[in-house]
Amino acid sequence: MPFTRRLKFSVALLCIGLFGTAAHADEYAAKRQALIDEIRSETRWVSSEIGKTELDAQVLAAMGKVPRHEFVSEDLRSIAYANRPLPIGYGQTISQPFIVALMTDLLRVKPDETVLEIGTGSGYQAAVLAELAERVYSIEIVPELTQMATERLKRLGYAKVETKTGDGYYGWPEHAPFDAIIVTAAPTQIPPPLVQQLKPGGRMIIPVGGQFLLQYLVLVEKSEQGKISTRQIVPVQFVPLTGAH
């Protein structure tokens, strides 16, 4: 009898647990959807900069899948789906979801492509890229962050992502060339080794600004002939001559 009772009790607990988890999952899924809707509506402000009124549907779908709340600390989970940057410790942040979506969109990643990320941070951006690309390589300079992100990505089943601690300046020559490169730490120069590791037709995106405040994005493009050009993108509609919009 005592054993059966214990068993019943355990089953009941398990049910509650499962129900609880399911309830949480639903709640997060709803928040994620709300975030996607918000990103969609924010896109109108950059439409003139990116030349389209909507971000790529694949990118939004990827953002809709990645559980952002898993990439922040316990106490920040309730605001994980707010469209704002959040601290992740070690003086680093997880970028504002809209900016993650915009940068990912500008990279135009295709399913068979290989992407290099400089600045793993929480691993969130790598996870979003993993939803879109064949393979993602990610380098982080702070060893503790690499360790945390690696464990997290593994736990969440992002096997496509490979991480390492190191100096992102030299890229990852063993896996080069890359179709796309994303640099999430603002460098004081664009590293030439990264430009070299970009395939012809490849794209590299670099955000410029502080930890919580993005100033603008630099998109480096390598033509099929190997010619380099850059585009500077202000993530807000900017009409300087009229001061209005």
Next chain:
Amino acid sequence: MADSAIESRRDEERARHEAPPRLLLLSVSLISAAALVYEILLMRLFSVIQWHHFAYMMISLALLGYGASGTFLTLAREYLLPRFGAAFVLNAALFGLSATLCFLAAQQVPFNALEVLWSPREWGHLVLIYLILTPPFFFAANCIGLTFQRYKATIGRTYAADLSGAGTGALAVVLLLFLVFPLNALVLASGAGFAAASLAWIALGMRPRELIAPLVAVIAALWLLVHWSGAELRPVEYKSLSQALRVSGAERIEERSSPLGLLSVVRSPEVPFRHAPGLSLNSPVPVPEQLAVFTDGEGMSAINRWDGSRGSLAFLDYVPSALPYHLLPRKPKVLVLGAGGGSEVLQAIYHDAERIDAVELNPQMIDLVSRDVADFAGQVYGQPSVRVHAAEARSFVAASAEHYDLIQIALLDAFNTSSAGSYALNESYLYTVEALQAYLAHLRSGGFLAITRWVRLPPRDEIKLFATAADALARAGASAPERRLIWIRGWQTSTLLIKNGEISDPEIATLRQFCDERSFDLAYYPGIEAQQANLHNRLKEPYFFEAATALLSPERESFTERYKFDVRPATDDRPYFFHFFKWPLLAEAFKLKGSGGLSLLDMGYPILLATLLQSVIISTLLILAPLGVLMHRSDGGLKNSRRSPVFGYFFAIGLAFMFTEIVYIQKFILYLGHPLYAVAMVLAGFLIFAGLGSRYAARITPQQAGMHISRATKAIIAVSAVYFLTLPSLFDVSIALPAPIKVTVVLALIAPLAFFMGMPFPLGLSRLAAEAERLIPWAFGINGCASVIAAILATVLAIHVGQFWLLVAALSLYGLAGFAGPHRG
């Protein structure tokens, strides 16, 4: 109860005619000095652990401790006055204890300034920091306020001791910061609090004498606490230095502290620094090994390893600031303003400059490069062609008789600091119209002035600089300004060239080749066509080109009017180069918050306004609170008609004193060469001479006070008016004189003005003591609050209307006080 009340009134009556012991006045001076040192140290300490505009905000609020003290003394006066000695000693000792402990506690609050726009929780943290930092001011003000009330007949003497103490504190803190690290200086300020308590104990003949020993023991204990408990400055994790030190193998190899900042030198062998702002993507040469130097944990600059060979410097030819060397004849004579770690000096050496004058503001920086890491830096400052000068750029240029082929103004501020808008409130005389005129006057014929700035999008300071250059050329009477300007940009920096002469066709050809080889964009040159702009680092529209052409055309005014940011040129009268704020930006930034729109905001100005608002609210509460209490007390009840002039008088002279002081601080920054020296000298001068004025006022009977108030205010207006007319020419003839002479000139100028400015407050108080003595703490509180509001309001006014009108406002307030003060009631 009734007996004790009568007794206490008798005591007060006696005290009315009693003079404070000299030793007690010394104690008052000491506590005033310590409070001022604490205030300035907080600014320094918060610049290191946070960012300095937040430091500014905290100080302004912490100063309200003075106002709170006024309220407290009004309420607790009857209890405290009979126990004056104990109350004074206790408050002085509490100041000593809290000055250090409150800071250490405030440091524990996890305030993240960068998150304030996103998270309301951070505002809560900020308020908590205010509350923690206020007590020391409150205790210090209690000591002074109590002494005022205890020795009513000689208020002037106490006031003089208070002011001269604060003046000495202003000088002492500068000296202290040269000698010790800021946290140790804080312990010394605490020590001064205990010393003041001990002096008062002796002065008032309190028993037992032995109690002094424990007071001294507490100082020692505090010292030990700071030294051996691991108490240290804890900069927030988002500062550049904190982040650099996280990198594997990175270490701090040197640290220097002075009033100009805390310099930290960092070595990072595993992940090398590669600081070369603006470096072209086409650069074939690598950046050499570097040491990073951080000022207050931000503003990184680099010291390059140099083996003495020219080849290792080739990367310096691949940044926009290298352009002028391609346009100049061989072996140019170069002036580098803001030499820092020496990159621009190396650039000049690479380009074979015949002589290089390198001007750097911070002597400790020069010392680092030319001594501590001299071998690493290849003795760059010891090269035969290089002369290093520890000076502020404007003063150096004003004092110099030399002419140059190139005056190069380096990127003096780091991108992070610049992009956070934290300079918005700083007076910068480096980029004003008058400054550019002065630089142009030191160019040889055909020479160039080159100024490099970070590219910020949407562009603001770059455009303001272009507008300033156009204005400077026009004011200098240069023919065809549009033929003297070149503007280029890379993906990260832009460089503006202003030529002393017209730009020739061969120069344009060289310019185009230079930019083409490096993938830099042409933003402006004489004759530029729209299709030549915006080719390499493409913006959606050619914003820089459009701005340049608009600013050189007749639609200049309407362009400036319509532009999103305030890009009107900065002048010596309104030296706020980094102020770009326009009201519509605030709404727009928040509307676009979701898509990164907050980058439109430069935080400095909104924070300044928030500070002003909160100080007005809290000041009002602090003034209204005791007023409410007074109204309900029958024995202290006064008619409204009597109270309003008192309120108005002390408020007006509080505002006027600070306005005047701030105008002169700003005027003397340019003359003395550095804001810090100007603040210290002007503050010390004003406080000490105002102290003497008060001392003089102490001899005047309450009956004569009215007449003297009227005379003093007239004298202030007259002296100030004369100064405003004559100072520019006086500065012109004496700016090149040695520093000690200039300091003497400044003090001599301040002396008469401050002497008269020291009189209205004690005269008003002595009049009040004779007629409505219960209002004394209230007057003290109002005056304190007015000073706090004025400190912020003065900056707002200077930004909008300039120094001239700020002074006019100050003198009008003095006029009003002299005309309609309490003495007229």
